[in-house]
Amino acid sequence: MTAPHPIRYLVLWLTTRCNLGCAYCYRPANEAAVMTREVLRRALDVAAAGGVPFHIQLAGGEPALVPELIEYAGATVGREGWPATIALQTNGTLIDASLVRVCQRHRIKVGLSIDGPPWLQERLRGAAQQTFRGLALLDEAGLPVNVTSVLTSANQEALPQLAMTLGAFANVRGFGLDPLVIRGFAAHRADLLPAERDLSEIARSLCVLLDAVNRRRLNPLRWRELDAVRNSKSRDCSDGFCHAERGESMAVHPDGSVYPCSQTVGAAEMNAGTLDAIDWPKLRAAFHGAQTECPDARCALSGRCPGDCPSRILSNRAASGSAMCALYRGIAAYLAGEVS
Numbered sequence: 001m002t003a004p005h006p007i008r009y010l011v012l013w014l015t016t017r018c019n020l021g022c023a024y025c026y027r028p029a030n031e032a033a034v035m036t037r038e039v040l041r042r043a044l045d046v047a048a049a050g051g052v053p054f055h056i057q058l059a060g061g062e063p064a065l066v067p068e069l070i071e072y073a074g075a076t077v078g079r080e081g082w083p084a085t086i087a088l089q090t091n092g093t094l095i096d097a098s099l100v101r102v103c104q105r106h107r108i109k110v111g112l113s114i115d116g117p118p119w120l121q122e123r124l125r126g127a128a129q130q131t132f133r134g135l136a137l138l139d140e141a142g143l144p145v146n147v148t149s150v151l152t153s154a155n156q157e158a159l160p161q162l163a164m165t166l167g168a169f170a171n172v173r174g175f176g177l178d179p180l181v182i183r184g185f186a187a188h189r190a191d192l193l194p195a196e197r198d199l200s201e202i203a204r205s206l207c208v209l210l211d212a213v214n215r216r217r218l219n220p221l222r223w224r225e226l227d228a229v230r231n232s233k234s235r236d237c238s239d240g241f242c243h244a245e246r247g248e249s250m251a252v253h254p255d256g257s258v259y260p261c262s263q264t265v266g267a268a269e270m271n272a273g274t275l276d277a278i279d280w281p282k283l284r285a286a287f288h289g290a291q292t293e294c295p296d297a298r299c300a301l302s303g304r305c306p307g308d309c310p311s312r313i314l315s316n317r318a319a320s321g322s323a324m325c326a327l328y329r330g331i332a333a334y335l336a337g338e339v340s
Contacts, residue, residue: 003093003172006050006286009243010044011251012043014069015061020091024150024192026184027061028086028264035254037072042275043252053083057241058108064094067190068152069101071100074106091147095134100141110138114147114175116155117165124154145177149255152192159202160209167213167221176224179323181263183315194323203330225324227308229331241307247284259288263311287311300332301324 016031032321035140047054053323056077058070070088073182075086087109103110112135115124138145151154155162159177159301166172207226214220243249251259253266256275260283264270272283287310299305 005247005280006054007047007054007248007250008050008052008054009057009060010043010047010054011057011249011265012040012059012073013251013253013262014063014066014073015254016061016093016266017060017065019065019093019123020062020127022150022185023189024152024180024186026181027266032065033254035069035252037069038255039252039256039275040069040307041076043250043258044073044080044082045177046275046278047250048080048082049252053085056084056086057262058086058088062091062094063088064090064099067094067099069105071093071102072107072110073309074104074108075104078106081135085109088136091125091131092125092134093130095137097137103143106139109146110143111148113150114162114166115152116150116158116160119124120155120158120161123185124152125155126327134170135169139169140340142171143247144171144173145169146173149177151177151179153194154192156194156199156202160208163206163210163221164332165221167210167217170217170219172221173219174224177327178309178310179316181309181315183263183267185209187339196323196326199323199326200330200333203327204334207329207331207334209331212313225306225327226331229301229328230335232301232304232306240295241309245287245310247286247288250278263309263315287314299329300336301328 012035015034016027017034018025018027020051021115058073074086076084088103089111090113092112112131114131115121118128118264120130121131135145146224150161153165166175179194182190186192208222208237208239210223249261251265252275255275258272258274258278259267259270260272269277270286273279306328
């Protein structure tokens with residue numbers, strides 16, 4: 001079967017279970033579902049049918065709770081010879097020598113969820129010792145890691161400390177900030193929204209500190225949002241912010257139901273059928289026409305804004321301001337100082 005529209009980004013929620021209880025997690029509450037191999041294989045087949053290179057993100061929940069499915073996904077992709085890359089997004093607490101070998105064997109890239117230095121990680125997520133032990137194991141094995149941090153009012157002041165912490169690990173290649181999404185566990189935690197008024201100056205401070213950190217590293221520690229603003233002059237705004245906005249993404253719940261992106265998994269209004277009966281028009285048009293760029297013509301990035309996550313914009317529409325916009329403006333101010 002050929003997919004009516006190619007999928008270039010496939011997210012597989014291997015399980016909705018998690019061994020942590022982060023207050024701002026966007027996964028559906030009170031679920032403990034696990035994907036079967038049959039559903040996993042079906043999802044891979046749908047993506048492969050598009051006939052284009054695609055990326056597979058193993059997520060959840062905490063996917064390391066079901067390492068056998070990580071192994072199965074990696075082995076299937078290798079055996080079929082599909083033009084696909086594969087990555088694991090994990091909280092890092094369950095990383096052991098066996099999982100490291102699986103990632104090495106199947107060339108699975110690793111992304112860790114870390115929201116601050118160890119003391120803050122412990123407060124926000126718990127099990128910080130296990131997370132940083134997992135990061136150290138990956139470092140010993142020479143496996144590169146990218147870090148994703150949920151940006152909240154609780155950790156925004158500590159972002160420079162986070163950069164210093166990550167800079168001490170040679171295998172951490174970069175990090176990105178995902179402002180809080182008011183969904184799932186965080187549906188009633190608007191108090192955790194980052195304070196926009198402070199973010200521009202924090203972003204500038206982070207740029208300065210990152211420059212100092214990188215002077216002591218062989219491989220630079222990249223900040224995704226800094227790179228996005230730095231490269232924005234050559235950016236084609238018609239491309240949109242992400243694969244989901246372009247209708248090229250599909251996220252799959254363990255039960256086989258289909259959604260446009262990981263952040264929307266479990267949201268009834270965003271459901272686009274099942275793997276056996278995909279609502280392709282709905283999947284493609286979920287974020288069509290979303291205003292993902294700042295409309296302020298006075299902004300220094302007007303016409304070349306890197307944009308924001310359409311799912312986050314929809315979920316947070318009742319909240320005022322834009323954390324991502326404030327970050328971009330602070331970065332732009334720093335870069336303007338570099339060339340002045």
